[in-house]
Amino acid sequence: MTVTFRTMTKADLAAAAALWHEGWHDGHAAICPPALTRQRTEASFRDRLSRDVANARVALRADRVAGFHILKDNELYQFFVAPAERGSGLARLLMQDAETALRMADHDRAWLACTVGNARAARFYEKTGWTRMATERMEFETADGPFALDAWRYEKAL
Template sequence: MQIRNAEAADVPALAQIWHAGWHQGHAASAPPALTATRTLEEFVERLGCWWPTTQIMRAEDGEVAGFFTLDGDQLYQFYVASAYQGQGVAAALMVAAEAALAPRKAWLACAADNLRAARFYEKCGWVSQGVESYETETTVGPLTLDVLRFEKDLSGS
């Protein structure tokens, strides 16, 4: 599998993965007002500004297997297509994300009840700093959520 920078042509595939992954990990516990905004079209729109800071992994068959997006020191988005979950894609993407974030102290926000993701981040050496309020963008304006903040010192010191 190959990791590379995303291109505008990747947006439809990325939006599908992000939409499906968001609903898999968040929809059951997210506020109804947020879930209502999380349509495929919204993810396409949001990717309009985020794809330049996104890296993707393509599988041997050419399909996008997963992606991550950076925002400064933040690992902003991290998703693996359902067909590729459990195949080492997440681990390989995390290595690439951490390399892109080095050499600094990085952080990410994880839905407080997304235990699968939280366990993965902990397995990768990210340390939970506890619950904090986090403002997320939507098509109807920002919403504040409680999230787990994870941090990892990637400075090598």
């Protein structure tokens, strides 16, 4: 089936938030503190997406949201693919879309944060040419304010 990419619209918010919620909990619930996990509700993801919809692109398969990415300046801020799409090649195509958008915005280097312990995501980033540069204490957005957590910082020359 064909995959298409386009800028996210408000009509995509519910499906993208559900995908983000499922993907985040699948990849993070076992490695993040319960205080953070409790805050990661589908509504919280929908609120965050609504603020970043202009910076987000979706991957569509059969007119359904199968993945998305959000860029903030030269940061690949969020990157999620539906669990059913794992192994399908969609993640690699979505990464290519994100990197193309970063280059088109005149960035020659990009970075992303990967929660320490998220081995599946780390393997994917490394397979697609990203390099782990450091482990840093970062603040992640929540409805209650910033939440400090260790993350691996990955970078890539574009």
